[in-house]
Amino acid sequence: MNERRYLSSLLGGDDPVLGARASTTAPAIVEVYGAIGLDFVWVDLEHTGSSPYDSRALDELNRAADAAGIDLLVRLPSGDPHVVRKVLDTGIKSILIPRVDSAAEIRGAVEASRFVYEGRPGNYGAGAGRDSGWGNVSSLNVADHDEAVSVGCMIESRTAVENLDEILRVPELGFAFVGPADLSISMGHPFEKDHPDVRDAIEAVREACLDADVPVGWVTNDTDDAADAIERGYRLLRLGDEIASARSVLGSRLENLR
Numbered sequence: 001m002n003e004r005r006y007l008s009s010l011l012g013g014d015d016p017v018l019g020a021r022a023s024t025t026a027p028a029i030v031e032v033y034g035a036i037g038l039d040f041v042w043v044d045l046e047h048t049g050s051s052p053y054d055s056r057a058l059d060e061l062n063r064a065a066d067a068a069g070i071d072l073l074v075r076l077p078s079g080d081p082h083v084v085r086k087v088l089d090t091g092i093k094s095i096l097i098p099r100v101d102s103a104a105e106i107r108g109a110v111e112a113s114r115f116v117y118e119g120r121p122g123n124y125g126a127g128a129g130r131d132s133g134w135g136n137v138s139s140l141n142v143a144d145h146d147e148a149v150s151v152g153c154m155i156e157s158r159t160a161v162e163n164l165d166e167i168l169r170v171p172e173l174g175f176a177f178v179g180p181a182d183l184s185i186s187m188g189h190p191f192e193k194d195h196p197d198v199r200d201a202i203e204a205v206r207e208a209c210l211d212a213d214v215p216v217g218w219v220t221n222d223t224d225d226a227a228d229a230i231e232r233g234y235r236l237l238r239l240g241d242e243i244a245s246a247r248s249v250l251g252s253r254l255e256n257l258r
Helices: 027-036 055-068 081-088 101-111 140-150 157-160 164-170 179-188 196-212 223-231 240-258
Strands: 015-020 040-043 071-076 094-097 148-153 173-176 216-219 235-243
Touching: 015 027, 027 173, 040 235, 055 101, 081 094, 081 101, 094 101, 094 179, 101 148, 101 164, 148 164, 157 164, 157 179, 157 196, 164 173, 173 196, 179 196, 179 240, 196 216, 223 235, 235 240
Parallel strands: 015 040, 015 235, 040 071, 071 094, 094 148, 148 173, 173 216, 216 235
Antiparallel strands: none
8 A cells, every 4th residue: 555645745846746536536436546656636526526514425535545545636615714624624635725816815725724824823723533533633743734734726717817926925825726717718718728818828827836936737638738738847737537538438449349
């Protein structure tokens, strides 16, 4: 069994951090992804998956991740502090906040994830879940927790791009992901990811993240595009999901046989 390494540790290295979405949010898929050598599993609680308040479902995903030596990157429905704390209480350490438009929004989420923030008490607390050894708070190392936690944000609106410099200056921001689909909608070109205005905005996000030394992530289903993204400085890559893979691989086999 491989030791589970969190994004906070992986992003401290030089290699790209590679993962895939578990569209079915099934523990078995988490184990499969770990077995093939991926670094993280993208669990989407914004659009699909279980409720972020369903601790039992998250506990099962955590057990699968521990067994497979793979991290869980959980996209929350929002950055509300009580949602952040609830999910972290299950032992998850890597979370992604969608639709961040301002520095204040992501700062509140980051502060809610930590016992200590900027040299003063943070907004995280002692729970009775998996993170604290089921209430054994004496076993919880405050410094280890804060070091392991990584809170990222989605940049997926015109407003976010306008406020990007302030967002990227938020202390302890772990990473940022470009959201090209929602960004294209926000800019008045729904799903036209190759529209010049959208491409310019995406490039502005990439350059700003590199300048601010904030790891930046990209979503792609294409190997060549992923390789190009790595060359361009993207550090986190989401490389598809099990449903799209089944459609592509099994659909191709079926077409060939028929």
